[in-house]
Amino acid sequence: MIPRIWQPQQSLNQWHQMFNAIYGNRNSERDQFKLFAHVAEVAGGFAKVVRQGANPSEVTLFLGKLLAWYCALVMKVNHRDLESVVWAKYPAACPYCGKSNCICRQGEPHEVLDSVTLRWLQQQNRSRRPVRLSDWQAMFLDIYGTPNRILGETAGVSASSWSQLLVGMNRLYEEMGELAEAIRLEHISPIAVSSELADVFAWMMAVANVLPDHLEDNEFNLELALWDQYPGNCNYCFADRCVCLNDRVRQSLIASIGPDTPQPIDHLTTLPRRDTFEKELTETVLAATDRFPVSLIVLDLDNFKVVNDRWSHSVGDTVLRGVALLLKELAELFHGRAYRWGGEEFTILLTGEAADKAVECATEILSRSRSRVFEFDDGSKHRQTLSAGIATLRHSPTKPLSVVTRDFFQAADKAVYQAKSSGRDQVSTAKEDWL
Secondary structure, X not given: OOOOOOOOOOEHHHHHHHHHHHHHHHHOOOOHHHHHHHHHHHHHHHHHHHHOOOOHHHHHHHHHHHHHHHHHHHHHOOOOOHHHHXXXXXXXXXXXXXOOOOOOOOOXXXXXXXXXXXXXXXXXXXXXXXXXXXXXXXXXXXXXXXXXHHOOOEOOEOOOXXXXXXXXXXXXXXXXXXXXXXXXXXXXXXXXXXXXXXXXXXXXXXHHHHHHHHHOOOOOOHHHHHHHHOOOOOOOOXXXXXXXXXXXXXXXXXXXXXXXXXXXXXXXXXXXXXXXXXXXXXXXXXXXXXXXXXXXXXXXXXXXXXXXXXXXXXXXXXXXHHHHHHHHHHHHHOOEEEEEEEOOEEEEEEEOOOHHHXXXXXXXXXXXXXXXXXXXXXXXXXXXXXXXXXXXXXXXXOXXXXXXXXXXXXXXXXXXXXXXXXXXXXXXXXXXXXX
């Protein structure tokens, strides 16, 4: 039998079957309750990163995970034809008002149309039945209008993409609660499971329809973003039929969806510490793609020992706090995060940003730092310069994750030393051959 060739522009059922082909063997030991627990975990992690204002690549990454686990659950409850499950509830029309352009009043309770009417709509609209995943996404946009309309437009004022994502995730989680109840009572009303599965898919598409605004990229394509994450094989072991140990596959997910406990910070600078940086560096390396590259900036304060020796360590602490505040501000401006590596060394992760943006960020940091004057009690003044090294990763690792993460950091670290040896107070980028 010739193996199926998967591709980004495939039908919704082919995506469904692709996930089963890759992960079906590994999921065979799990019942529907365990699989639902995994879906709920991912949805919880998704909601957390949205609530915390995560960068766009993290949001897209979690949507891909959610769809993969959702398909596993759908297959476990014996639905190999996902398109028919969704079409039965959403036949190119709202299942509550029956209109192809929904006229339901938001916030009011509505009853689902009777099965006879839904079947009639399926027949009437059969020529409009979607095929590709992008077609299904577009169908929900057609039914419910703009993302703003269903996800938070108030008094003619458009909600921000971030708040729309929050609303979408809240509604998705509500539907998942109803799905959990339907699975629990499946022996009494099997049809309810199909109905709730369709609702969960509908809200996943609602969230997906917000992403172009959130990403500030009108060219964003959900199919290509998913393909970057699942290119016809497992994104951990790279096998067509996954051979990962379950613990390994869940490691990044578990790290991402833990309780909202305060993250360890460096009390002097209030930046995240080295241990947080190392964990998040590993996660971003794993998620890197051509569409969402990750850039690492390593910064070192020039001649900082002179500050401590001349004015005291307390004055040095003042300089460190001032530099840390600048790094935090500029990192957030470029959709990244700053960390204190240790001593007078700092790092910045820019997820979804290529090397040119990293150079722009580092250059602005150095410019602002050298223009700032620290004034001390004895009347003396000090301008603190920095040296910066940059490395960029544009795709998921093909070597062991630990090796790529190590090489990635070392590439940026070596670039710092190149900047220092070339005269300090400048930016140096790693050579492309570090990969």
